[in-house]
Amino acid sequence: MALARDGPGVAATAQAFWSQVHPVFMLPPLAASLFGVVLAGDLEPTLAAVHVVAIFAAVYTAHLKDGYVDFHVRGEDDDHPLTERGCRVGLVLSTATFGVCCLLLWLSVGWIAVALTLPTWVIAYHHAPQLDMNPITATTGYPLGIALSLLGGFYVQTGTITAVPLGFALVFLVLLSGIKVVDDAQDYDYDRSIEKRTVAVTVGPQRAHAVAYGLMVTALFVVLGFAVARVFPPTAILAALAFAAVAAIAYRTGPDLATMLLVRGSYVFLAVLVAAVWFEPLAAIG
Incomplete structure (x- = not known):
């Protein structure tokens, strides 16, 4: 049986699987993992x-499963470019890749590294x-995955979790949950018709x-508070101001x-x- 709906052959199959790589939504979790490395200060490239790769496999799994369910x-x-069998094969391969990465993390770092990484695949x-189908989990799933990616990226480098990565993880969770509510509002009419309970459907647009x-x-004020408390670098305030400028423009536009x-x-x-963080190392703040 063919794996791609456009026809058999290696090229068609490869193109179908590649179509499930969505850079706009995949890059933030990957960047969060690397941001954890930046926060750690020291880099162990292999880890x-x-x-x-584990985070990529988890996000790829999400896109495959989401496409399979929706189509x-x-x-x-x-x-959808993949057949039902193609989706299942892709899910097996992405899950196997994730599993191998978790095994390597367990052997190289320990079980806590896996405990921080495994929930990303579960989500x-x-x-x-x-x-x-639930307004809370529909909203927080993607942001929570990014928060865990940041914490995991930090932990595999340091073998510990400190207040700084926890603070940044909290900020991303809250900020991105807000963005997700706006994103879900794009599909308000359809979601309401199938009784999909996003925040927009539950409480109204x-x-x-x-x-x-x-x-x-709230997330931006958390950044300001942590910067004032010297938990974050003072220059983190610039990040809050930059996003606030974008949010002020977005506030007056439609969901799309x-x-x-x-x-x-x-x-x-x-x-x-x-x-x-890069130009003002947290270790130098005191």
């Missing part, structure tokens, strides 16, 4: 690579059709809008444009935080 199970999407695999920006504002602006604003936010 960093293993953790990044082959729910009939929600108009098309990815169960996002559809389980977690995406206007209240969801307030919830989303309330979460984002707002999502595009906020996702890219989160890239700027992360980039400025990386620069703040």
